[in-house]
Amino acid sequence: PSTQAFRVPLGKGGTLRFESLSQPPEEKVELRKKVTLLRGISIITGTIIGAGIFISPKGILKNSGSVGMSLVVWIACGILSLFGALSYAELGTSIKKSGGHYTYILEAFGPQVAFMRMWVDMIAIRPAGLAVIALAFGRYILEPIFMPCGVPEIAIKLATTIGLTAVMYLNSMSVSWTARIQIFLTFSKLLTIAIIIVPGVYLLFKGETKNFENAFEVNTIHLSGLPLAFYSGMFAYAGWFYLNFVTEEVENPERTVPLAICISMVIVMICYTMTNVAYYTVMSAEELLASDAVAVTFAEKLMGNFSVAVPVFVALSCFGSMNGCLFAISRMFFVASREGQLPEVLSMIHIRRHTPLPAVIVLYPITLLILFLGDIYSLLNFMSFLRWLFIGVAVIGLIYMRYTRPDMPRPFKVPIFIPAVFSLTCFFMVFLSLYSDPINTGIGFAISLTGIPAYYIFIHCERKPKWFQKLSDSVNRSLQIILEVVPADQ
Secondary structure: OEEEEEEEEEOOEEEEEEEOOOOOOOOOOOOOOOOOOOHHHHHHHHHOOOOHHOOOOOHHHHHOOHHHHHHHHHHHHHHHHHHHHHHHHHHHHHHOOOOOOOHHHHHOHHHHHHHHHHHHHHHHHHHHHHHHHHHHHHHHHHHHOOOOOOHHHHHHHHHHHHHHHHHHHHHOOOOOHHHHHHHHHOOOOOHHHHHHHHHHHHHHHOOOHHHHOOOOOOOOOOEEEHHHHHHHHHHHOOOOHHHHHHHHOOOOOHHHHHHHHHHHHHHHHHHHHHHHHHHEEEEEEEHHHOOOOOOHHHHHHHHHHHHHHHHHHHHHHHHHHHHOOOOOOHHHHHHHHHHOOOOOHHHHOOOOOOHHHHHHHHHHHHHHHHHOOHOOOHHHHHHHHHHHHHHHHHHHHHHHHHHHOOOOOOOOOOHHHHHHHHHHHHHHHHHHHHHHHHHHHHHOOOOOHHHHHHHHHHOOOOOOOHHHHHHHHHHHHHHEEEEHEEEEEO
Protein backbone atom coordinates (compact mmCIF):
# COMPACT_ATOMS: atom_id res chain seq x y z
CA PRO A 1 0.00 0.00 0.00
CA SER A 2 1.10 3.54 -0.70
CA THR A 3 2.30 5.72 2.12
CA GLN A 4 0.09 8.72 2.85
CA ALA A 5 1.03 11.86 4.70
CA PHE A 6 -1.18 14.08 6.77
CA ARG A 7 -0.72 16.98 9.17
CA VAL A 8 -2.13 17.56 12.63
CA PRO A 9 -1.77 20.68 14.78
CA LEU A 10 0.62 21.00 17.68
CA GLY A 11 -0.59 22.36 20.97
CA LYS A 12 0.90 25.87 20.70
CA GLY A 13 0.96 26.64 16.99
CA GLY A 14 2.68 24.87 14.11
CA THR A 15 1.85 21.50 12.61
CA LEU A 16 3.16 17.96 12.83
CA ARG A 17 3.54 15.75 9.75
CA PHE A 18 2.74 12.03 10.09
CA GLU A 19 3.37 9.28 7.57
CA SER A 20 0.82 6.49 7.68
CA LEU A 21 -0.05 3.37 5.67
CA SER A 22 -3.71 4.03 6.44
CA GLN A 23 -5.99 6.90 5.52
CA PRO A 24 -5.76 10.00 7.72
CA PRO A 25 -8.62 10.39 10.16
CA GLU A 26 -11.54 12.17 8.50
CA GLU A 27 -13.53 12.57 11.73
CA LYS A 28 -12.76 14.96 14.50
CA VAL A 29 -10.17 13.76 17.00
CA GLU A 30 -12.35 13.62 20.09
CA LEU A 31 -13.62 11.32 22.83
CA ARG A 32 -16.57 9.47 21.34
CA LYS A 33 -19.88 8.61 23.03
CA LYS A 34 -19.33 4.88 23.52
CA VAL A 35 -20.68 4.42 27.08
CA THR A 36 -24.11 2.81 26.75
CA LEU A 37 -26.50 2.00 29.61
CA LEU A 38 -25.03 -1.51 30.01
CA ARG A 39 -21.47 -0.18 29.94
CA GLY A 40 -22.42 2.54 32.45
CA ILE A 41 -23.87 -0.06 34.82
CA SER A 42 -20.73 -2.18 34.44
CA ILE A 43 -18.47 0.82 35.21
CA ILE A 44 -20.33 1.62 38.44
CA THR A 45 -21.04 -1.93 39.61
CA GLY A 46 -17.65 -3.25 38.53
CA THR A 47 -15.81 -0.47 40.37
CA ILE A 48 -17.86 -0.57 43.60
CA ILE A 49 -17.63 -4.35 44.00
CA GLY A 50 -13.92 -4.76 44.64
CA ALA A 51 -12.00 -6.99 46.98
CA GLY A 52 -13.74 -5.79 50.15
CA ILE A 53 -16.92 -7.87 50.07
CA PHE A 54 -14.86 -11.01 49.40
CA ILE A 55 -12.04 -10.45 51.87
CA SER A 56 -12.87 -8.51 54.99
CA PRO A 57 -16.43 -7.44 55.88
CA LYS A 58 -15.58 -8.08 59.50
CA GLY A 59 -14.89 -4.40 60.24
CA ILE A 60 -18.63 -3.64 60.25
CA LEU A 61 -19.40 -6.66 62.44
CA LYS A 62 -16.60 -5.78 64.85
CA ASN A 63 -17.78 -2.16 65.28
CA SER A 64 -21.53 -2.84 65.26
CA GLY A 65 -21.34 -5.68 67.80
CA SER A 66 -24.04 -8.02 66.47
CA VAL A 67 -25.10 -9.90 63.35
CA GLY A 68 -28.42 -8.09 63.06
CA MET A 69 -26.94 -4.66 63.58
CA SER A 70 -24.23 -5.31 60.99
CA LEU A 71 -26.89 -6.13 58.37
CA VAL A 72 -28.74 -2.92 59.31
CA VAL A 73 -25.49 -0.98 58.77
CA TRP A 74 -24.97 -2.58 55.33
CA ILE A 75 -28.48 -1.60 54.25
CA ALA A 76 -28.27 1.90 55.77
CA CYS A 77 -24.92 2.57 54.07
CA GLY A 78 -26.45 1.43 50.79
CA ILE A 79 -29.34 3.88 51.20
CA LEU A 80 -26.98 6.74 52.11
CA SER A 81 -24.78 5.90 49.11
CA LEU A 82 -27.93 5.88 46.94
CA PHE A 83 -28.66 9.42 48.23
CA GLY A 84 -25.18 10.48 47.12
CA ALA A 85 -25.58 8.72 43.79
CA LEU A 86 -28.94 10.42 43.13
CA SER A 87 -27.36 13.79 43.95
CA TYR A 88 -24.60 13.08 41.44
CA ALA A 89 -27.23 12.01 38.90
CA GLU A 90 -28.68 15.52 39.09
CA LEU A 91 -25.22 17.06 38.81
CA GLY A 92 -24.32 14.82 35.89
CA THR A 93 -27.47 15.66 33.90
CA SER A 94 -27.35 19.41 34.59
CA ILE A 95 -23.57 19.83 34.06
CA LYS A 96 -22.82 17.67 31.01
CA LYS A 97 -19.04 17.72 31.41
CA SER A 98 -16.71 14.90 32.37
CA GLY A 99 -14.51 15.20 35.46
CA GLY A 100 -16.82 14.24 38.33
CA HIS A 101 -16.04 15.91 41.67
CA TYR A 102 -13.54 18.29 40.07
CA THR A 103 -16.01 19.66 37.52
CA TYR A 104 -18.86 20.13 40.00
CA ILE A 105 -16.65 21.93 42.54
CA LEU A 106 -15.24 24.08 39.72
CA GLU A 107 -18.75 25.06 38.59
CA ALA A 108 -19.99 25.80 42.11
CA PHE A 109 -17.01 27.25 43.98
CA GLY A 110 -14.41 28.24 41.40
CA PRO A 111 -10.95 27.14 40.25
CA GLN A 112 -8.97 27.30 43.51
CA VAL A 113 -11.12 24.81 45.45
CA ALA A 114 -11.34 22.57 42.36
CA PHE A 115 -7.55 22.65 41.94
CA MET A 116 -7.02 21.57 45.56
CA ARG A 117 -9.30 18.59 44.98
CA MET A 118 -7.50 17.61 41.78
CA TRP A 119 -4.04 18.20 43.35
CA VAL A 120 -4.68 15.85 46.29
CA ASP A 121 -6.14 13.25 43.94
CA MET A 122 -3.11 13.37 41.66
CA ILE A 123 -0.26 13.35 44.19
CA ALA A 124 -1.66 10.84 46.68
CA ILE A 125 -5.24 9.52 46.73
CA ARG A 126 -5.51 8.00 43.26
CA PRO A 127 -2.03 6.48 42.92
CA ALA A 128 -2.25 5.07 46.46
CA GLY A 129 -5.74 3.70 45.84
CA LEU A 130 -4.66 2.08 42.57
CA ALA A 131 -1.59 0.61 44.25
CA VAL A 132 -3.65 -1.00 47.03
CA ILE A 133 -6.13 -2.56 44.58
CA ALA A 134 -3.24 -3.72 42.39
CA LEU A 135 -1.51 -5.30 45.40
CA ALA A 136 -4.68 -7.22 46.23
CA PHE A 137 -4.80 -8.40 42.60
CA GLY A 138 -1.15 -9.53 42.72
CA ARG A 139 -1.60 -11.40 46.00
CA TYR A 140 -4.78 -13.26 45.07
CA ILE A 141 -3.85 -14.13 41.49
CA LEU A 142 -0.75 -15.94 42.85
CA GLU A 143 -2.33 -17.57 45.89
CA PRO A 144 -3.54 -20.76 44.09
CA ILE A 145 -0.02 -21.27 42.68
CA PHE A 146 1.75 -21.03 46.05
CA MET A 147 -0.91 -22.70 48.25
CA PRO A 148 -0.52 -23.81 51.00
CA CYS A 149 2.64 -21.70 51.37
CA GLY A 150 2.70 -17.92 51.59
CA VAL A 151 3.26 -15.82 48.47
CA PRO A 152 6.73 -14.15 48.34
CA GLU A 153 6.57 -10.35 48.47
CA ILE A 154 8.74 -9.92 45.38
CA ALA A 155 6.36 -12.16 43.39
CA ILE A 156 3.41 -10.06 44.56
CA LYS A 157 5.14 -6.85 43.48
CA LEU A 158 5.96 -8.37 40.07
CA ALA A 159 2.40 -9.61 39.50
CA THR A 160 1.07 -6.25 40.70
CA THR A 161 3.25 -4.38 38.20
CA ILE A 162 2.11 -6.65 35.35
CA GLY A 163 -1.57 -6.17 36.29
CA LEU A 164 -1.19 -2.40 36.55
CA THR A 165 0.66 -2.24 33.21
CA ALA A 166 -2.07 -4.33 31.55
CA VAL A 167 -4.80 -1.97 32.79
CA MET A 168 -2.85 1.10 31.63
CA TYR A 169 -2.25 -0.46 28.20
CA LEU A 170 -5.89 -1.46 27.79
CA ASN A 171 -7.17 2.03 28.65
CA SER A 172 -4.61 3.60 26.32
CA MET A 173 -5.50 1.43 23.31
CA SER A 174 -9.30 1.38 23.08
CA VAL A 175 -12.33 2.81 24.86
CA SER A 176 -14.54 0.09 23.36
CA TRP A 177 -12.36 -2.78 24.53
CA THR A 178 -11.95 -1.19 27.97
CA ALA A 179 -15.74 -1.06 28.29
CA ARG A 180 -16.24 -4.60 26.93
CA ILE A 181 -13.71 -6.09 29.33
CA GLN A 182 -15.31 -4.14 32.17
CA ILE A 183 -18.67 -5.73 31.29
CA PHE A 184 -17.07 -9.20 31.33
CA LEU A 185 -15.34 -8.57 34.66
CA THR A 186 -18.56 -7.21 36.17
CA PHE A 187 -20.44 -10.36 35.17
CA SER A 188 -17.61 -12.48 36.64
CA LYS A 189 -17.98 -10.57 39.93
CA LEU A 190 -21.73 -11.11 39.96
CA LEU A 191 -21.15 -14.80 39.20
CA THR A 192 -18.76 -15.03 42.15
CA ILE A 193 -21.30 -13.40 44.43
CA ALA A 194 -24.00 -15.77 43.12
CA ILE A 195 -21.72 -18.74 43.94
CA ILE A 196 -21.66 -17.45 47.53
CA ILE A 197 -25.30 -16.35 47.84
CA VAL A 198 -27.09 -19.37 46.31
CA PRO A 199 -25.72 -22.13 48.60
CA GLY A 200 -25.88 -19.81 51.61
CA VAL A 201 -29.54 -18.92 51.06
CA TYR A 202 -30.31 -22.58 50.27
CA LEU A 203 -28.95 -23.60 53.67
CA LEU A 204 -30.88 -20.75 55.29
CA PHE A 205 -34.17 -22.02 53.85
CA LYS A 206 -33.26 -25.54 54.99
CA GLY A 207 -33.25 -24.24 58.56
CA GLU A 208 -29.64 -23.19 59.20
CA THR A 209 -30.65 -20.19 61.30
CA LYS A 210 -28.70 -20.73 64.52
CA ASN A 211 -26.28 -17.87 63.77
CA PHE A 212 -29.21 -15.45 63.48
CA GLU A 213 -30.61 -16.24 66.94
CA ASN A 214 -30.44 -13.20 69.22
CA ALA A 215 -29.20 -11.21 66.22
CA PHE A 216 -30.10 -7.92 67.90
CA GLU A 217 -28.96 -8.79 71.40
CA VAL A 218 -28.74 -5.40 73.12
CA ASN A 219 -25.74 -6.05 75.35
CA THR A 220 -23.54 -6.89 72.33
CA ILE A 221 -24.30 -3.73 70.32
CA HIS A 222 -21.49 -1.14 70.51
CA LEU A 223 -23.11 2.27 70.07
CA SER A 224 -19.71 3.98 70.27
CA GLY A 225 -18.45 1.86 67.38
CA LEU A 226 -21.42 2.45 65.06
CA PRO A 227 -19.90 5.57 63.42
CA LEU A 228 -16.79 3.53 62.55
CA ALA A 229 -19.01 0.75 61.21
CA PHE A 230 -20.78 3.29 58.97
CA TYR A 231 -17.41 4.61 57.84
CA SER A 232 -16.37 1.08 56.76
CA GLY A 233 -19.71 0.55 55.04
CA MET A 234 -19.56 3.81 53.10
CA PHE A 235 -16.03 2.91 52.01
CA ALA A 236 -17.29 -0.46 50.73
CA TYR A 237 -19.96 1.28 48.62
CA ALA A 238 -17.58 3.96 47.28
CA GLY A 239 -17.48 4.05 43.49
CA TRP A 240 -21.04 5.10 42.62
CA PHE A 241 -19.64 8.43 41.35
CA TYR A 242 -17.33 7.06 38.63
CA LEU A 243 -19.78 7.32 35.72
CA ASN A 244 -19.90 11.09 36.32
CA PHE A 245 -16.20 11.26 35.42
CA VAL A 246 -17.01 10.22 31.82
CA THR A 247 -20.28 12.11 31.21
CA GLU A 248 -19.13 13.44 27.82
CA GLU A 249 -18.69 9.87 26.57
CA VAL A 250 -22.14 8.67 27.70
CA GLU A 251 -24.87 8.14 25.13
CA ASN A 252 -27.93 10.24 25.98
CA PRO A 253 -26.62 11.23 29.46
CA GLU A 254 -29.97 12.72 30.59
CA ARG A 255 -31.46 9.23 30.55
CA THR A 256 -28.43 6.95 30.86
CA VAL A 257 -26.72 8.53 33.90
CA PRO A 258 -29.70 8.41 36.34
CA LEU A 259 -30.79 4.96 35.12
CA ALA A 260 -27.28 3.45 35.34
CA ILE A 261 -26.74 4.91 38.82
CA CYS A 262 -30.09 3.71 40.22
CA ILE A 263 -29.87 0.22 38.68
CA SER A 264 -26.26 -0.21 39.82
CA MET A 265 -26.96 0.86 43.41
CA VAL A 266 -29.93 -1.53 43.70
CA ILE A 267 -27.78 -4.39 42.33
CA VAL A 268 -24.92 -3.63 44.73
CA MET A 269 -27.20 -3.24 47.78
CA ILE A 270 -28.89 -6.59 47.10
CA CYS A 271 -25.55 -8.31 46.43
CA TYR A 272 -23.88 -6.93 49.57
CA THR A 273 -26.80 -7.71 51.89
CA MET A 274 -27.42 -11.23 50.56
CA THR A 275 -23.70 -12.04 50.55
CA ASN A 276 -23.49 -11.14 54.23
CA VAL A 277 -26.61 -13.22 54.96
CA ALA A 278 -24.89 -16.16 53.24
CA TYR A 279 -21.71 -15.60 55.27
CA TYR A 280 -23.64 -15.59 58.55
CA THR A 281 -25.59 -18.70 57.56
CA VAL A 282 -22.40 -20.72 57.12
CA MET A 283 -20.12 -19.00 59.70
CA SER A 284 -20.71 -17.80 63.22
CA ALA A 285 -19.84 -14.23 64.17
CA GLU A 286 -16.74 -15.52 65.98
CA GLU A 287 -15.54 -17.44 62.91
CA LEU A 288 -16.09 -14.42 60.68
CA LEU A 289 -14.15 -12.13 63.02
CA ALA A 290 -11.28 -14.65 63.11
CA SER A 291 -10.98 -14.75 59.31
CA ASP A 292 -8.81 -12.40 57.25
CA ALA A 293 -10.34 -13.61 53.97
CA VAL A 294 -14.02 -14.27 54.62
CA ALA A 295 -14.89 -15.54 51.14
CA VAL A 296 -12.01 -18.05 51.22
CA THR A 297 -13.06 -19.30 54.68
CA PHE A 298 -16.66 -19.57 53.44
CA ALA A 299 -15.59 -21.60 50.39
CA GLU A 300 -13.34 -23.90 52.45
CA LYS A 301 -16.24 -24.73 54.79
CA LEU A 302 -18.80 -25.28 52.06
CA MET A 303 -17.09 -26.14 48.77
CA GLY A 304 -13.97 -28.16 49.56
CA ASN A 305 -11.47 -28.21 46.68
CA PHE A 306 -13.44 -25.60 44.73
CA SER A 307 -12.22 -23.02 47.26
CA VAL A 308 -8.96 -22.81 45.25
CA ALA A 309 -10.90 -20.90 42.57
CA VAL A 310 -12.08 -18.16 44.97
CA PRO A 311 -8.75 -16.23 45.04
CA VAL A 312 -8.82 -16.16 41.22
CA PHE A 313 -12.30 -14.63 41.26
CA VAL A 314 -11.14 -12.09 43.86
CA ALA A 315 -8.19 -11.19 41.60
CA LEU A 316 -10.55 -10.67 38.64
CA SER A 317 -12.69 -8.48 40.89
CA CYS A 318 -9.66 -6.35 41.76
CA PHE A 319 -8.67 -6.11 38.09
CA GLY A 320 -12.16 -4.84 37.27
CA SER A 321 -11.94 -2.23 40.01
CA MET A 322 -8.56 -1.04 38.69
CA ASN A 323 -9.90 -0.89 35.14
CA GLY A 324 -13.04 1.09 36.03
CA CYS A 325 -11.17 3.42 38.38
CA LEU A 326 -8.46 4.29 35.83
CA PHE A 327 -10.98 4.73 33.02
CA ALA A 328 -12.88 7.30 35.09
CA ILE A 329 -10.02 9.11 36.84
CA SER A 330 -8.09 9.74 33.62
CA ARG A 331 -11.04 11.86 32.45
CA MET A 332 -10.71 14.11 35.49
CA PHE A 333 -7.09 14.89 34.57
CA PHE A 334 -8.18 15.38 30.95
CA VAL A 335 -10.80 17.97 32.00
CA ALA A 336 -8.43 19.68 34.49
CA SER A 337 -5.88 20.09 31.69
CA ARG A 338 -8.57 21.43 29.37
CA GLU A 339 -9.41 24.01 32.06
CA GLY A 340 -5.74 25.08 32.14
CA GLN A 341 -4.93 23.59 35.57
CA LEU A 342 -2.63 20.79 34.35
CA PRO A 343 -0.07 20.62 31.50
CA GLU A 344 -1.71 21.01 28.09
CA VAL A 345 -0.60 17.61 26.82
CA LEU A 346 -2.92 15.87 29.31
CA SER A 347 -5.96 17.18 27.40
CA MET A 348 -4.80 15.69 24.09
CA ILE A 349 -6.14 12.60 22.35
CA HIS A 350 -4.43 9.88 20.32
CA ILE A 351 -4.90 10.62 16.62
CA ARG A 352 -6.09 7.08 15.73
CA ARG A 353 -7.26 5.39 18.92
CA HIS A 354 -9.30 8.34 20.24
CA THR A 355 -8.19 7.72 23.82
CA PRO A 356 -6.84 10.37 26.25
CA LEU A 357 -3.47 8.58 26.27
CA PRO A 358 -1.43 11.13 28.30
CA ALA A 359 -4.16 11.43 30.98
CA VAL A 360 -4.28 7.62 31.26
CA ILE A 361 -0.54 7.06 31.72
CA VAL A 362 0.23 10.07 33.96
CA LEU A 363 -0.54 8.05 37.11
CA TYR A 364 1.62 5.09 36.07
CA PRO A 365 5.06 6.29 37.34
CA ILE A 366 3.59 7.77 40.56
CA THR A 367 1.69 4.56 41.32
CA LEU A 368 4.77 2.38 40.72
CA LEU A 369 6.85 4.65 42.95
CA ILE A 370 4.32 4.40 45.79
CA LEU A 371 3.98 0.68 45.18
CA PHE A 372 7.68 -0.03 45.72
CA LEU A 373 8.70 2.74 48.13
CA GLY A 374 5.71 4.17 49.96
CA ASP A 375 3.70 3.14 53.01
CA ILE A 376 0.48 2.82 51.07
CA TYR A 377 -1.88 2.02 53.91
CA SER A 378 -0.75 4.98 56.01
CA LEU A 379 -1.22 7.22 52.99
CA LEU A 380 -4.75 5.94 52.54
CA ASN A 381 -5.45 6.61 56.22
CA PHE A 382 -4.25 10.19 55.72
CA MET A 383 -6.45 10.68 52.69
CA SER A 384 -9.63 8.63 53.18
CA PHE A 385 -11.41 11.42 55.03
CA LEU A 386 -10.49 13.93 52.29
CA ARG A 387 -12.47 11.88 49.78
CA TRP A 388 -15.64 12.37 51.82
CA LEU A 389 -14.83 16.01 52.53
CA PHE A 390 -14.67 16.91 48.85
CA ILE A 391 -17.62 14.70 47.89
CA GLY A 392 -19.59 16.51 50.61
CA VAL A 393 -18.41 19.85 49.18
CA ALA A 394 -19.55 18.80 45.67
CA VAL A 395 -23.03 17.86 46.96
CA ILE A 396 -23.23 21.12 48.93
CA GLY A 397 -22.45 22.73 45.57
CA LEU A 398 -25.64 21.16 44.21
CA ILE A 399 -27.67 22.86 46.96
CA TYR A 400 -25.74 26.12 46.47
CA MET A 401 -26.41 26.16 42.70
CA ARG A 402 -30.13 25.59 43.31
CA TYR A 403 -30.14 29.17 44.66
CA THR A 404 -27.37 30.85 42.67
CA ARG A 405 -28.30 29.28 39.30
CA PRO A 406 -32.02 28.54 39.51
CA ASP A 407 -32.48 28.68 35.71
CA MET A 408 -29.93 25.92 35.03
CA PRO A 409 -31.60 23.07 33.08
CA ARG A 410 -32.10 20.09 35.41
CA PRO A 411 -33.48 17.10 33.47
CA PHE A 412 -33.22 15.01 36.64
CA LYS A 413 -33.95 16.73 39.94
CA VAL A 414 -33.92 15.21 43.43
CA PRO A 415 -35.74 16.45 46.56
CA ILE A 416 -33.50 18.84 48.50
CA PHE A 417 -33.45 16.64 51.62
CA ILE A 418 -31.50 13.93 49.73
CA PRO A 419 -28.33 16.00 49.09
CA ALA A 420 -28.76 17.64 52.54
CA VAL A 421 -28.77 14.30 54.40
CA PHE A 422 -25.89 12.95 52.34
CA SER A 423 -23.63 16.00 52.71
CA LEU A 424 -24.25 16.04 56.48
CA THR A 425 -23.24 12.35 56.58
CA CYS A 426 -20.01 13.13 54.71
CA PHE A 427 -19.09 15.97 57.07
CA PHE A 428 -19.95 13.79 60.08
CA MET A 429 -17.45 11.18 58.87
CA VAL A 430 -14.84 13.91 58.35
CA PHE A 431 -15.27 15.28 61.88
CA LEU A 432 -15.23 11.73 63.24
CA SER A 433 -11.81 11.28 61.63
CA LEU A 434 -10.60 14.50 63.27
CA TYR A 435 -11.71 13.16 66.66
CA SER A 436 -10.61 9.53 66.34
CA ASP A 437 -7.27 10.00 64.55
CA PRO A 438 -6.13 13.64 64.80
CA ILE A 439 -2.47 12.95 63.88
CA ASN A 440 -3.07 11.16 60.57
CA THR A 441 -5.96 13.47 59.74
CA GLY A 442 -3.75 16.48 60.42
CA ILE A 443 -1.07 15.12 58.12
CA GLY A 444 -3.72 14.59 55.44
CA PHE A 445 -4.88 18.18 55.80
CA ALA A 446 -1.27 19.36 55.56
CA ILE A 447 -0.78 17.43 52.32
CA SER A 448 -3.97 18.89 50.88
CA LEU A 449 -2.96 22.43 51.87
CA THR A 450 0.13 22.14 49.67
CA GLY A 451 -2.38 22.66 46.86
CA ILE A 452 -2.65 26.36 47.82
CA PRO A 453 0.96 27.38 47.03
CA ALA A 454 0.92 25.01 44.03
CA TYR A 455 -2.13 26.84 42.67
CA TYR A 456 -0.55 30.26 43.02
CA ILE A 457 2.82 29.13 41.58
CA PHE A 458 1.58 27.12 38.59
CA ILE A 459 -1.87 28.58 37.83
CA HIS A 460 -2.51 32.01 39.31
CA CYS A 461 0.89 33.55 38.60
CA GLU A 462 0.71 34.65 34.95
CA ARG A 463 4.26 36.09 34.67
CA LYS A 464 6.34 32.93 34.65
CA PRO A 465 10.07 33.07 33.82
CA LYS A 466 10.84 32.78 30.10
CA TRP A 467 13.07 29.74 30.65
CA PHE A 468 10.21 27.97 32.42
CA GLN A 469 7.79 28.73 29.59
CA LYS A 470 10.28 27.58 26.94
CA LEU A 471 10.99 24.37 28.85
CA SER A 472 7.25 23.72 29.26
CA ASP A 473 6.56 24.25 25.56
CA SER A 474 9.49 22.07 24.55
CA VAL A 475 8.42 19.18 26.80
CA ASN A 476 4.83 19.55 25.61
CA ARG A 477 5.79 19.38 21.91
CA SER A 478 8.15 16.45 22.48
CA LEU A 479 5.51 14.43 24.32
CA GLN A 480 2.97 15.26 21.64
CA ILE A 481 5.27 13.85 18.93
CA ILE A 482 6.26 10.76 20.95
CA LEU A 483 2.70 9.87 22.01
CA GLU A 484 1.06 10.89 18.68
CA VAL A 485 -1.58 13.03 20.37
CA VAL A 486 -3.31 16.25 19.33
CA PRO A 487 -5.73 18.70 20.97
CA ALA A 488 -9.36 17.52 20.98
CA ASP A 489 -11.89 18.65 18.36
CA GLN A 490 -9.23 19.05 15.66
